[in-house]
Amino acid sequence: MPANPYLQVSGLCKHYGEGEARVSVLHDVSCAVGAGEICVLLGPSGSGKSTFLNLVGGLEAADAGSITVGGTELTALTPKQLGEYRRDKLGFVFQFYNLVPDLTIRENIEVTAHLSANPLAIDNLLRSLGLYEHRAKFPRQVSGGQQQRCAIGRALVKNPGLLLCDEPTGALDYQTSKEILELMETVNRDFGCTIVIVTHNDAIKHMAHRVLRLRDGQLVENVANAERMRARDLTW
């Protein structure tokens, strides 16, 4: 257990479907991620990683168990409060970016800044993301890696306590994946946000403070790394 948990999950259960179609997706998952830590969540396809992230992100409701983020117990929130939690405390990065095609790179980030009470300065953020020169382009005019940087910027501009990333490098080549991971490392260091990265790629675990692994909806590994590697030194 981390000394100062920011995310705490206890006895989490989730199923989909009913009767013969019923699939149990998460069984009794309990874990915690310390404030300011990077957590890498591994597991084969179908093991429940995205489901876990969606529950922690307040996008879906659990059957049983509790999820506490920065002292707030999600299961106790009304739908309105859950919306505020997502808006104020959470950044979510999707595998396929989900940018708005008719907005420029800067505008895609600006949209979320407007929703936030305490947004970061957009131009500084664009510079840290290496997107300042591309700010007036539309998503289709930039590379996949730049689109993913923009999606990360959109999540970060809110200055969230928790950044959840579902396969953030899943659609990217080796070099670009490493750049995105280096960016996550920088963001963790400079903004202090707690980060959960879901991935299939075992090599990424070496940059984490904590490694979790799901298999068939059960947590089969939960370890703190004694030593971490820098993202730029990872190889696979």
Ligand SMILES: Nc1ncnc2c1ncn2[C@@H]1O[C@H](COP(=O)(O)OP(=O)(O)OP(=O)(O)O)[C@@H](O)[C@H]1O
């Ligand atoms: N909305 C849904 N309705 C029914 N079953 C679902 C639903 N969402 C997910 N599942 C099932 O739950 C299980 C876990 O899915 P999940 O998306 O969490 O896996 P994952 O670990 O993220 O896999 P991947 O690595 O392929 O993204 C799978 O068997 C999936 O088919």
Ligand SMILES: [Mg+2]
């Ligand atoms: Mg998934």
